[in-house]
Amino acid sequence: MDTEDGGAKLIDVARLANCSPATVSRVLNGNPTVNETVRERVARAARDLGYVPNGSARALRSTRTRLVGAIIPTLDHAIYATMVDGLQARLAEKNVSLIINTSTYDIDLEYEQARLLVERGAESIVLVGSTHRSETLAMLEQKRIGYVYTYTSRATEAGAAVGFDNEKAGRTAARYLLDLGHTRLGMIAGITQDNDRAAGRRDGFLNELERSGIDLASVPVVEGAYRLDDGKTGMKRVMEDRRRPTAVFCGSDILAAGAIKYCHGAGIAVPGEVSIVGFDNLEIAELTSPELTTLEVPARDMGRIAADYILASPSQRLHLRQRELAIRLVVRESTAVAPR
Amino acid sequence: MDTEDGGAKLIDVARLANCSPATVSRVLNGNPTVNETVRERVARAARDLGYVPNGSARALRSTRTRLVGAIIPTLDHAIYATMVDGLQARLAEKNVSLIINTSTYDIDLEYEQARLLVERGAESIVLVGSTHRSETLAMLEQKRIGYVYTYTSRATEAGAAVGFDNEKAGRTAARYLLDLGHTRLGMIAGITQDNDRAAGRRDGFLNELERSGIDLASVPVVEGAYRLDDGKTGMKRVMEDRRRPTAVFCGSDILAAGAIKYCHGAGIAVPGEVSIVGFDNLEIAELTSPELTTLEVPARDMGRIAADYILASPSQRLHLRQRELAIRLVVRESTAVAPR
DNA sequence: GCGCTTTGTGAAATCGTTTTCTTAAGTTTT
């Protein structure tokens, strides 16, 4: 009896409290129509038995799982890990659990993971960016599961969004460097395939240059994964361009840190010979020498606000469907006026 | 019919495939006793209806949830985020989902989260370190839920462990610095309250010093959270000690990076005047100047191996109950022989 | 004090699967 296999069930609580299962259920769910003395008897019985409700049974009958899913590219990049940290913390306050999946930037794998989340009964799903397989979104819509894009500010008909405008961010970087007098520029972008964020930043950057009369054919642009090494080799290629740039915009602080490391090794002065701008404002931006000028991404806030959207009632959601957060330029030491 | 509310159910598939629900279930679960032609009819019907099984119902009846929980201090520290990344990736290969919770180093909160995980039907739980409320462990044992400690190599009767020996790691750091001829040492430890890992590293470090005849009363030890700022202020305090050390061991690379930053500002040469050893071998260890000598923690491997343990059958588990991984000293530029 | 509402509780149906138990048909053995 005390060493029961799985543990006590609701009906055991009912027996001990000398009432019906229905009443126990009411107490457990805070239904106010239960008499105070009964309520206490039930609470006591549940405590004494070490009763833990069976979530599956509860979910099956009530059609509420209090489960949310998130599919992010990787947890190995602080920008996503921090977002998830904020998301989880806010959801946990309301006893909502978070299932997380890493898709390694693979939208086919993302589809499989979304399917599994649907099967598990996730009530909302958090996605990164707006590049997804149409089957993924169709499935979520067919099952009436709400989803939220992060790292992008563009909501769609069916999906909310909390993030920022990547193109605008790219333009901001360009404008800043142009204003410093740079005319020969380059970029180390993230991998743009299936990645609207990386592509958006690049496009915004290049568009702004073009608007300022710069010939894009003379702007070296390379792509790299978000790893130090790719930053190094990317910088090497950019700096070996016929018209070596005096300013390089990197799609991530990791790439920028690698770029700075390359310059150290190659004896190129930063920012004396070349200015470098990063993206994300990770902790590492303070650790490079020179410290990194970068654009700050509100990762934790995105997670928190995505959680707020998910926790909101359908009527409140309408107001929260699209939320654009500000991107802030953080000027440190890796940028300077163009050398004459 | 096509715009059904929740979507098709198993019985709808059965009807369309002209067979019984039992048979559909068998097909879905790969039961080999089903005739090939029937199997295909069912698979086709399921596909045509866009059928997605109801995980709650399935879990309720079969008592298998394929759900695992993890409770870690925070995702904001790469060492945990990377472990979770490895854990999730390996579990996902076997269609097991991971619910993650961050306890912010609070073992009371950890208990609440564990309870919720039990309620949700988690079949195993991954914990960090071996400092937990006894109620937490008692609950898991009573409910027959397996748990795995990470970041420690000490398994208990009921719980497996995959990690490393923190004391040994602390001793390794001490030995390395002693062998370089340092006799005046200090330490910036992590917060040791409710944290066996931070405490273990400190104790191992100090024990080894003591064994080598160093008077521990002369060794300044401060504690700090894993933040750059705490590394800076910690280093300040350690270096202002009456007997300023020539070598400082930090409980984390973040603290060490902060320590280096402090030295920059204070005009103290690293490693000329003071050697600094970090812990974790995060990406940032390559970004400080000088680059950081540190102890490498196999974060991703811990996650993967914890997953392997969880996925193993009960008989296999016996062999995997305790797994000590190696800690490797990575010598870079922040350490040197003691100044004479 | 007689109907009428309100309040608190219980009985039983139900959620969507899996599993156990049967059974019909086909195969093999003798």
Place this chain on the structure above:
DNA sequence: AAAACTTAAGAAAACGATTTCACAAAGCGC
């Protein structure tokens, strides 16, 4: 060709909660 097994598939119970509905008892107006 009958008895004894196999094999494939269906009928119905079961998992553990919530919810609907029904029904006493108590409170109220007149």
